[in-house]
Amino acid sequence: MSLLGTDLPLVAAPMAGGATTLDLVAAAASAGCFGFLAAGYKSADAMASDIAAARERGLSELGVNLFLPGASGLTEPDFRRYAGLLQPEADRFGIDLGAAPLREDDDDWPAKVDLLVRDPVPVVSITFGLPAAKDVRALQRVGTRVLVTVTTVEEARAAAALDVDGLIAQGSAAGGHSGTHDPRRPIHPIATEALVRDVVAATRLPVIAGGGVDGPDAVRTILAAGADAVAVGTLLLRTDESGASRTHRDALADPRFTETVITRAFTGRPARGLRNAFIDAHEAEAPYGYPAIHHLTRGLRRAAAEAGDPDRVHLWAGTGSRNATTGPASDTLRRLATQL
Numbered sequence: 525m526s527l528l529g530t531d532l533p534l535v536a537a538p539m540a541g542g543a544t545t546l547d548l549v550a551a552a553a554s555a556g557c558f559g560f561l562a563a564g565y566k567s568a569d570a571m572a573s574d575i576a577a578a579r580e581r582g583l584s585e586l587g588v589n590l591f592l593p594g595a596s597g598l599t600e601p602d603f604r605r606y607a608g609l610l611q612p613e614a615d616r617f618g619i620d621l622g623a624a625p626l627r628e629d630d631d632d633w634p635a636k637v638d639l640l641v642r643d644p645v646p647v648v649s650i651t652f653g654l655p656a657a658k659d660v661r662a663l664q665r666v667g668t669r670v671l672v673t674v675t676t677v678e679e680a681r682a683a684a685a686l687d688v689d690g691l692i693a694q695g696s697a698a699g700g701h702s703g704t705h706d707p708r709r710p711i712h713p714i715a716t717e718a719l720v721r722d723v724v725a726a727t728r729l730p731v732i733a734g735g736g737v738d739g740p741d742a743v744r745t746i747l748a749a750g751a752d753a754v755a756v757g758t759l760l761l762r763t764d765e766s767g768a769s770r771t772h773r774d775a776l777a778d779p780r781f782t783e784t785v786i787t788r789a790f791t792g793r794p795a796r797g798l799r800n801a802f803i804d805a806h807e808a809e810a811p812y813g814y815p816a817i818h819h820l821t822r823g824l825r826r827a828a829a830e831a832g833d834p835d836r837v838h839l840w841a842g843t844g845s846r847n848a849t850t851g852p853a854s855d856t857l858r859r860l861a862t863q864l
C-alpha cells in the first residue's frame with residue numbers, strides 16, 4: 525500500500541484513553557497492517573516513552589496520532605451549571621465537582637511537535653482540526669508523512685490546501701470522538717464510503733477511511749469507494765491486546781446496550797458510544813466545551829469504570845460494536861481482509 529507500505533490495506537486506528545497499547549500496535553504489524561500510537565491525553569514525555577518502547581520491539585513503521593488543541597469556549601457560569609447537574613452522579617463515588625476548576629489545556633501540542641521534529645516517526649496523524657502550516661511543514665521537512673482527519677468534504681478541501689500527505693476520512697458511524705473541525709456543529713450522518721467518494725473526488729489525496737466497519741464486507745465497500753486503507757477501531761476493543769477497561773469490554777458484549785449514539789455529555793465534544801443512563805440523563809443539558817467538560821467528568825468516569833458501573837462511563841463504540849469479538853487482534857484484522 526503506497527501511503528503506508530503495508531501488506532494489507534488495514535490500519536489499527538488510534539484509540540486514546542487506554543485502548544491502544546503497544547501490544548495492539550505490534551499485533552497489527554504482525555498481521556501486515558499499520559498501527560498508530562495514540563498520543564492524545566498524554567504528555568510529550570509519555571509519547572516519547574511509547575515511541576522508544578515501540579522501537580525497542582522493532583516497530584519502526586508506525587504512526588503517532590495527536591489531538592489538535594482548542595479552547596472550550598465555556599463561560600464559568602455554564603461550566604458551574606453543568607457541574608451542579610452532574611453532582612448527584614459524582615456523589616456515588618464521593619467526588620466533589622463543586623471544587624473542579626474550569627480547565628483548558630493544549631494536550632502538550634508544542635512539545636509533542638518539537639519532539640517529533642527532533643526524533644521523527646514515519647507518519648503523524650492529527651485529529652480535531654487543522655494544524656498550523658508551519659507545524660505541517662516542520663514535520664514534512666524531517667521526512668514525516670502528515671495526515672489530517674476530516675469528517676466532511678469541506679474539511680478535506682481545507683486540509684488539502686495545507687498540502688498534507690493524506691487524509692483520514694472518518695464517517696459518522698465511527699466510535700469515539702468525531703474528528704470534526706468544528707465541535708459545535710451537529711454531526712450529520714454520512715456513510716464512510718460516501719465520504720470517501722466525495723473526499724477522493726475533491727482532493728485526489730490518498731485516503732485512509734474508517735467508521736462503522738463491522739466485517740469484511742464493509743472493508744471491501746470502503747476500498748471500492750477509493751480508500752487506500754481502512755481504519756479499524758471498535759472491532760479491536762475486545763481483543764486480547766486492547767487496553768480497554770473490563771467495564772468497557774463487558775458492555776460491548778452486554779445485550780442491555782442495544783445502540784450507539786453521538787453524545788457530548790461526557791467530554792463536551794461529540795463522540796459515539798453505547799447509549800447508557802448517563803447519556804439519557806444529561807445529553808439534553810450538556811454544553812459543548814472540550815476539553816473543560818472532559819476534565820470535569822474524568823474522575824467520575826474513571827471511578828465508574830473501576831467500580832464496574834457501565835452507566836456512568838463513556839463506552840466509546842462505533843455502529844459495528846455488536847461484531848467486536850475477543851481473541852488475538854491479528855485474527856480480527858486478518859479476518860477483515862478475507863474478501864479482498
Ligand SMILES: Cc1cc2nc3c(=O)[nH]c(=O)nc-3n(C[C@H](O)[C@H](O)[C@H](O)COP(=O)(O)O)c2cc1C
Pocket residue numbers: 537538539540541543562563564589650651673694697698699700701703734735736737755756757758759840841842843844
Ligand atoms: C475508544 C476509542 C478511542 C479513540 N481515540 C481516538 C484518538 O485518540 N484519535 C483519533 O484520531 N481517533 C480516535 N478514535 C477514532 C478511531 O481512530 C477511528 O476513527 C474509529 O474507531 C473508526 O470507527 P470504528 O470505531 O467504527 O471502527 C477512537 C475510537 C475509539 C472507539
